[in-house]
Each structure stands twice: as structure tokens, then as C-alpha cells.
Amino acid sequence: MPVDILVGTQWGDEGKGKLIDVLTRDCDMVVRFQGGNNAGHTVEIGSDKFVLHLVPSGIFRPGVACIIGNGVVVDPVALTAEMRDLEKSGLDVSAIELSDKAQLIFDYHRQIDGLKEAAAGTGKKIGTTKRGIGPAYSDKADRCGIRGWMLKKPAELEKAFREQAAKYNDIFVARGVEPIDIDAAWAKVADAAAYLTPRVTDTVVSVNNAIRAGKKILCEGAQGMLLDIDHGTYPFVTSSNTISGGACTGAGIAPTHIRDIWGVLKAYSTRVGEGPFPTELFDADGEKLRQIGHEFGATTGRPRRCGWFDAVASGYSCMVNGVNKLAVTKVDVLDQMPEIKICTAYELDGEILHSVPSSADDLARVKPVYETVPGWMQDTTGCTCYKDLPENTKKYLDRLAKLVNSTVAIVSVGPKREQTFSAE
Ligand code: GDP
Ligand code: IMO
Ligand code: MG
Numbered sequence: 001m002p003v004d005i006l007v008g009t010q011w012g013d014e015g016k017g018k019l020i021d022v023l024t025r026d027c028d029m030v031v032r033f034q035g036g037n038n039a040g041h042t043v044e045i046g047s048d049k050f051v052l053h054l055v056p057s058g059i060f061r062p063g064v065a066c067i068i069g070n071g072v073v074v075d076p077v078a079l080t081a082e083m084r085d086l087e088k089s090g091l092d093v094s095a096i097e098l099s100d101k102a103q104l105i106f107d108y109h110r111q112i113d114g115l116k117e118a119a120a121g122t123g124k125k126i127g128t129t130k131r132g133i134g135p136a137y138s139d140k141a142d143r144c145g146i147r148g149w150m151l152k153k154p155a156e157l158e159k160a161f162r163e164q165a166a167k168y169n170d171i172f173v174a175r176g177v178e179p180i181d182i183d184a185a186w187a188k189v190a191d192a193a194a195y196l197t198p199r200v201t202d203t204v205v206s207v208n209n210a211i212r213a214g215k216k217i218l219c220e221g222a223q224g225m226l227l228d229i230d231h232g233t234y235p236f237v238t239s240s241n242t243i244s245g246g247a248c249t250g251a252g253i254a255p256t257h258i259r260d261i262w263g264v265l266k267a268y269s270t271r272v273g274e275g276p277f278p279t280e281l282f283d284a285d286g287e288k289l290r291q292i293g294h295e296f297g298a299t300t301g302r303p304r305r306c307g308w309f310d311a312v313a314s315g316y317s318c319m320v321n322g323v324n325k326l327a328v329t330k331v332d333v334l335d336q337m338p339e340i341k342i343c344t345a346y347e348l349d350g351e352i353l354h355s356v357p358s359s360a361d362d363l364a365r366v367k368p369v370y371e372t373v374p375g376w377m378q379d380t381t382g383c384t385c386y387k388d389l390p391e392n393t394k395k396y397l398d399r400l401a402k403l404v405n406s407t408v409a410i411v412s413v414g415p416k417r418e419q420t421f422s423a424e
Helices: 014-027 075-086 107-119 133-141 148-153 153-173 182-199 203-212 246-251 284-292 312-319 360-365 390-404
Strands: 003-008 029-032 043-045 048-053 067-069 096-099 219-220 258-266 269-271 305-307 324-328 340-350 351-353 368-373 407-412 420-422
Touching: 003 014, 014 043, 014 219, 014 258, 014 324, 014 420, 029 203, 067 203, 075 182, 096 148, 096 182, 096 203, 096 219, 107 133, 107 153, 107 182, 148 153, 148 182, 153 182, 203 219, 258 312, 258 390, 284 305, 284 351, 312 340, 312 390, 324 390, 340 390, 368 390, 390 407
Parallel strands: 003 219, 003 258, 029 067, 029 219, 067 096, 258 324, 324 407
Antiparallel strands: 043 048, 269 305, 340 351, 340 368, 407 420
């Protein structure tokens, strides 16, 4: 069976983009299946650094088909800008296909996203990326969203866009804020529609034809399991199913075709935006992780909150995702830590917990139970194979794998393609 799925096992930014780029060396097709341009997937090739938001991270491998599936919410203006930028860098974007069922994001979604955040009281703000993701998925569920196929029918698109925009403008006016300039917004959408039209297809057919032809397909998750709308730290989550199962609905792939589930696991924890984060560090160690790990958002530039590895949250995540192959990233960021802590359980009101409480309020109150392991205090960035790693690094990786009940298959010790090797 040729379909593998790669997902983030924490709160996003685990290094999925880098891993997709590495793994597509042996792939024919990469498929994004959820999220939108809230994602920021970094790929470093030589001295070039690219941050992808909607374009699948397989784009740097010539001949690899790049699919933006039906489960993705697509801002057509943002996608057009991203593709034009890639073209300017000399990349061929003709292998990109955009699902005719993908939901489209427009200016009014972004504006309402920002307004809701601004209006949210203390403790209610989610800290969204303000890309209109939640409102676009709301319109989808409310059955008033506009889908990809309309990009090919400008007259119908314009009518639907103007109707929806007018509806949202009524809300803006009622709230005393500036309505969007519908004519100006339409001009940008019309330009994007003209650019994207040749790329719009029934991607479910493309993907399933590739499966039948025995092609090797990799599905690219965005965000991370703990931001999943059902299984994450609700309501401090994104608005899609980020787990591996989301690939079936978001790309139109039957579960019987799935082979491996890759879980990308950062060697410590980070989170951007609001919401509970049991192992968050507010001390010098947290700042050290942020500085050495360059933990600043790839989409919004916000500093990422940093903390120790949380085996309760990540173990829960690996279970729900069914991760059978771990890619452990950013191991090098721990190189200068004399001691490393791992959260192995939570304590809540005197009780020891081994799974993640469903109430965000309870999760915010848990105290992490830590075990402390010795660091390795050696530079791992030059390691090129597993046996090069210091003994304490290997022990740390073994411990993480045991705690999350999975197997380390790949280790990453830097942002470059070459700084990646098999754990065998
Ligand atoms: P994604 O959203 O999961 O694709 O991750 P991001 O691109 O948002 O953030 C990961 C960051 O870590 C990027 O800047 C990567 O270039 C970088 N990165 C990936 N793997 C490693 C690694 O093993 N070590 C270090 N030091 N950086 C890494
Ligand atoms: P990648 O794919 C990290 C977070 C936001 C916010 C919450 C909801 O790069 O790992 P949204 O705009 O989706 O409604 O925001 O989700 N978030 C991410 N955090 N990495 C991401 O993507 C994220 N995409 C959304 O910060 O807390
Ligand atoms: Mg990211």
C-alpha cells in the first residue's frame, strides 16, 4: 500500500516541512489535507530558506505532484502570491493541483477572525494566526462556503463572493467597524482566480489514480495533534482535524490504503498562541530553548512558548495518530543542556494522571511530574548517522520512544536536509 501520512504530534512547528522535503526524495506525490495558510513549513536547501504556507513541501523535488486537497481551506490570493514567489525563485509550480472541493478563504473571513479575537475577554482569546481559518471552516459546516471549482467560473464566483461579502459587511457595520471594500477585494480574487484556474482539478480522482498506479504518496499534515479540533486542547485549537485520520476525509483516501504514520516529534515542546501548556518554562532554560532553537513563528513571527518534553501529551498524540515511525527533530537544540527534564505524568488535585484531561481548565491546572536525565553537552549538528550520536542522546531518544510507545525511525540534528539520518 503506497500511502504514508506525516503529522505533527505536538502543538505544531515540529519540523514537518523539513521532514516532508527529506521523505519526498522517494515519493511521487505529496498531499496537504487540512489547515490553510495558518501553517508555516520551513524547508532549508543549501543556503536558501523557504517558508511554505499552502504549497506542499514536496515542491522542491522535480517531478513530485503537489496536491492541495479538499480538506484544506485556501485563501486564493495568498496561494497565488506564494506560487508567484516560488516561480520567481526559479521553481516549477506546474505540478500543483488545487482541489475543486477545497473551501476558499476571503478578506471577510480574515477580518471576522481578527474581530472575534479582539472581542474575546480575558482567558478566551485563542491567539489565532488571523488568517480566517476558523471562520472559513465555520462557513463550510454552515454550508455557505465557496468551493474551489468556482475559481473556474468567474461569473458564479463573483455573485457568490459579493453575496457572502455583503452578509459579512452587515455584521461589520453592526459592530461599528469598517466594512470590507467589496470591489477592491473582488479585483484581487478575480486576478487570483485567473491565475489558479488551470490548477483546479478533482484531486480525489488524481490521488486515487496515483494509488491505483502504485505511486508512492505522502500526506502532509499541518499544525499538530494537540491543536486538533476534536482531540486537542479545545477550545485552544485550530478548526480542522490535524490527526492522521484527517487525511482520509481531507484527501479522499480510503483507510485501507494507508501504510505508515510518521509522527514528527520535537525533542522538547513549543506552543504558539494561547492555551494550556503544562511543561512551559518561564525561566532561563525556556529562553535558552527559544534562542538556540530559533523558536519564533514561521507564519506570524510570534515568539513560541517553550518547555520540556511532555510524554503525557505526546503519548496521547501518538496513540490517537497511530504513529509507527517517529521522526525526532531539533535534538541538537538540547546539546547545551547539562540536565534535561521529561514530563512523565501530571498531578491534578493530588491525583496522578497519565492522559490529557479533556477540560482545558483542568489541563491548565496540572503540575508536571518530571524525571531528570543527564544531557550530553556535545555538538550533535555534525552527526551523520545514528552511531555518531553521544550515548546520552541515544538514551534520551530511547526513553522518549518508550514513553510514547513508538519507534524512532529518523533523527534530525539541524534544519538542513543533510542533518537527518535513519535511527537504524
Ligand atoms: P513545521 O511547521 O512543522 O514545518 O515547522 P516550522 O518550519 O514551523 O518550524 C521548525 C523550525 O525548525 C524551522 O525553522 C526549521 O528550519 C527548523 N528545524 C527543523 N528541524 C530542525 C532540527 O533538527 N534542528 C534545528 N536546529 N532546527 C530544525
Ligand atoms: P504548522 O503547520 C503552530 C495555532 C495558532 C493558535 C491556534 C488557532 O506550521 O505547524 P488558527 O489561525 O489556526 O485558527 O489558530 O492554532 N496554530 C499553529 N501553531 N503551528 C501551526 O502550523 C499553527 N497553525 C495554527 O497559533 O494558537
Ligand atoms: Mg510551522
